[in-house]
Amino acid sequence: MNTRRPLRFATLLATLLLAAGAQADTVLLNASYDVARDLYKDYNPAFQKAWQAKTGEKIEVKQSHGGSSKQVRAVADGLEADVVTMNQATDVDFLADKGLVAKDYTKKFPNNASPYTSTMVFIVRKGNPKGIKDWSDLVKSGVQVIVPHPKNTGNGRYTYLAAWGYALKQPGGSDKSAQEFVSKLLKNAPLFGTGGRDATTTFMQRRLGDVLVTFESEAELIAKEFGRGDFEVIYPSVSILTEFPVALVEKVVDKKGTRKQAHAYLEYLWSKEGQEIIAENYLRPRDPEVLKKHAAQFPAIKTFTVDETFGGWSKAFKAHFVDGGSFDQIYSVK
Amino acid sequence: MSRSSSHSVLPGFGLSLGYTLVYLSLLVLIPLAGLLAKSASLTLADIWAIATGPRALASFRVTFGASFIAACLNGFFGLIVAWVLVRYDFWGKRFIDALVDLPFALPTAVAGITLATLYAETGVIGEWFAKAGIKIAYTPLGIVVALTFIGLPFVVRTLQPVLEDIEPEVEEAAATLGASRWQTFRRVLFPAVFPALLTGFTLAFSRAIGEYGSVIFIAGNMPLISEITPLLIISKLEQYDFVGATALASVMLVISFVMLLAINLLQWWASNRHRSVPVKDAAALGGAQ
Numbered sequence: 001m002n003t004r005r006p007l008r009f010a011t012l013l014a015t016l017l018l019a020a021g022a023q024a025d026t027v028l029l030n031a032s033y034d035v036a037r038d039l040y041k042d043y044n045p046a047f048q049k050a051w052q053a054k055t056g057e058k059i060e061v062k063q064s065h066g067g068s069s070k071q072v073r074a075v076a077d078g079l080e081a082d083v084v085t086m087n088q089a090t091d092v093d094f095l096a097d098k099g100l101v102a103k104d105y106t107k108k109f110p111n112n113a114s115p116y117t118s119t120m121v122f123i124v125r126k127g128n129p130k131g132i133k134d135w136s137d138l139v140k141s142g143v144q145v146i147v148p149h150p151k152n153t154g155n156g157r158y159t160y161l162a163a164w165g166y167a168l169k170q171p172g173g174s175d176k177s178a179q180e181f182v183s184k185l186l187k188n189a190p191l192f193g194t195g196g197r198d199a200t201t202t203f204m205q206r207r208l209g210d211v212l213v214t215f216e217s218e219a220e221l222i223a224k225e226f227g228r229g230d231f232e233v234i235y236p237s238v239s240i241l242t243e244f245p246v247a248l249v250e251k252v253v254d255k256k257g258t259r260k261q262a263h264a265y266l267e268y269l270w271s272k273e274g275q276e277i278i279a280e281n282y283l284r285p286r287d288p289e290v291l292k293k294h295a296a297q298f299p300a301i302k303t304f305t306v307d308e309t310f311g312g313w314s315k316a317f318k319a320h321f322v323d324g325g326s327f328d329q330i331y332s333v334k
Numbered sequence: 335m336s337r338s339s340s341h342s343v344l345p346g347f348g349l350s351l352g353y354t355l356v357y358l359s360l361l362v363l364i365p366l367a368g369l370l371a372k373s374a375s376l377t378l379a380d381i382w383a384i385a386t387g388p389r390a391l392a393s394f395r396v397t398f399g400a401s402f403i404a405a406c407l408n409g410f411f412g413l414i415v416a417w418v419l420v421r422y423d424f425w426g427k428r429f430i431d432a433l434v435d436l437p438f439a440l441p442t443a444v445a446g447i448t449l450a451t452l453y454a455e456t457g458v459i460g461e462w463f464a465k466a467g468i469k470i471a472y473t474p475l476g477i478v479v480a481l482t483f484i485g486l487p488f489v490v491r492t493l494q495p496v497l498e499d500i501e502p503e504v505e506e507a508a509a510t511l512g513a514s515r516w517q518t519f520r521r522v523l524f525p526a527v528f529p530a531l532l533t534g535f536t537l538a539f540s541r542a543i544g545e546y547g548s549v550i551f552i553a554g555n556m557p558l559i560s561e562i563t564p565l566l567i568i569s570k571l572e573q574y575d576f577v578g579a580t581a582l583a584s585v586m587l588v589i590s591f592v593m594l595l596a597i598n599l600l601q602w603w604a605s606n607r608h609r610s611v612p613v614k615d616a617a618a619l620g621g622a623q
Contacts (some may be wrong), residue, residue, distance in 0.1 A: 073574075149555055190472055191554035191560075192556060194551060201447070202454075205451065206457065207456045208454060317573075322573050323387075323573065323575070323578070331389065331557035
């Protein structure tokens with residue numbers, strides 16, 4: 001035992017020295033939503049390389065992933081994230097209300113500060129046995145719809161708003177008819193998944209339900225996980241454009257003195273290379289050229305935004321997802 | 335003064351009590367006080383409104399009802415498991431004994447996902463029940479399954495040492511005195527085991543009330559039907575309604591506290607009732623020796 005001690009000490013010392021040697025000049029922390037893990041795993045090294053080539057500075061980017069509202073709460077409670085990259089404006093709005101993020105954060109970067117978009121699509125069983133083509137097919141009796149919890153999850157909220165928007169856009173559509181439509185759709189749901197991934201597992205692995213409503217990008221991940229031969233992707237006539245806002249956490253970058261680097265980190269998302277990585281992760285790039293290059297992967301689909309149809313996220317949230325909102329109303333009559 | 339001279343051979347009462355108080359304060363009392371302080375920004379009428387909404391009431395029914403059923407199931411089957419593990423020797427006993435602790439060690443989300451897969455109507459077990467027209471996963475029944483799973487070790491582990499203390503000779507004595515098997519169980523064994531059974535029941539029950547991770551995967555989470563109170567709390571947090579969430583949590587805390595208090599009283603009553611005679615006997619025996 002005793003003879004080994006110096007050796008062990010030396011190993012420890014070497015490890016510490018190595019760790020110190022690898023220490024970057026600047027460390028950025030990106031607090032992000034759960035399923036953005038793969039995207040940023042590809043994006044961070046690309047940015048580090050580009051930044052080092054440009055300025056000679058070594059940057060280390062650390063990632064923190066979790067449910068988006070949990071992440072935002074952590075930042076509000078003092079998690080020193082330089083940037084937040086989220087999947088819903090409500091979460092960034094919360095930080096703006098707290099004064100951590102600029103009030104006009106959507107104006108700080110192009111495209112509403114959302115470097116990429118996605119949309120909600122249907123996943124059906126091979127051969128589409130129930131003949132599902134559009135939202136109106138989801139309310140038919142005998143069709144089982146798998147969705148994550150519409151009130152508690154980002155994925156579920158987008159599904160809810162997409163169905164609502166579709167009904168609103170039908171001839172004679174009103175808030176009342178939209179609520180009836182969504183209510184019928186939710187009656188066809190045998191359960192509410194706890195999150196996007198849980199709903200996918202329920203549909204693909206437990207083979208429950210006839211249709212899964214989820215992000216377009218999720219379809220590719222399903223193909224990777226379960227093979228391509230088992231399901232089909234259906235694009236409805238119209239769907240919702242999902243935006244993924246990014247923002248600097250002003251208080252943190254000022255305190256850490258990382259404003260320049262953090263800004264460049266987000267800005268690089270709009271570069272050709274950044275957009276390319278985004279497209280490779282099955283998210284729709286904003287750059288028209290990159291989008292065109294990957295056109296086969298992203299069929300054209302008519303979309304509406306939350307801003308156009310619902311007057312912005314905060315309004316949509318208040319109308320539908322707070323206690324007593326339209327979702328709760330559907331379940332209070334019984 | 336009298337305390338240290340009257341009992342305890344070892345010194346250090348002050349130190350250990352101080353340590354206990356600091357430890358409990360840091361981990362339990364201060365967070366709980368913070369919880370109550372946060373909900374104190376609401377009036378009682380507000381809290382009442384939050385706690386008596388139809389969805390909140392339904393979730394209380396589901397949470398406390400399923401927890402109670404699960405704890406009862408565990409009380410019954412846990413007693414059998416503990417009995418088998420203590421009284422009989424058989425091949426693979428150590429393995430089964432270790433298996434009992436699994437629900438302690440397994441991350442609850444893993445348990446939830448596994449149970450949901452098994453008990454879904456397409457799952458290995460759920461398939462058979464589906465044929466009989468019983469759906470388990472994504473119904474309140476699924477919640478009971480998950481809560482029974484996580485509560486099992488509490489009952490077994492509290493009962494085992496007590497059962498080990500009861501010598502088989504006690505049963506033999508009862509038999510020689512003419513007691514039937516049922517009488518031996520009811521009059522001799524059960525009273526000795528009952529306080530421990532109640533403790534195990536209480537632990538399993540209170541663990542079940544707060545359980546979130548395993549339940550949400552199998553519950554289905556339909557409002558008014560299979561929504562547990564912790565999910566409603568999460569739902570409020572998702573809306574950044576921290577005060578509402580703490581209000582709901584406080585109400586849950588009060589209900590749990592009252593129920594635990596009631597069970598403790600029952601336990602106290604039970605151990606007093608059943609111990610009064612043996613204690614006197616033991617004293618008499620000690621005096622005789």
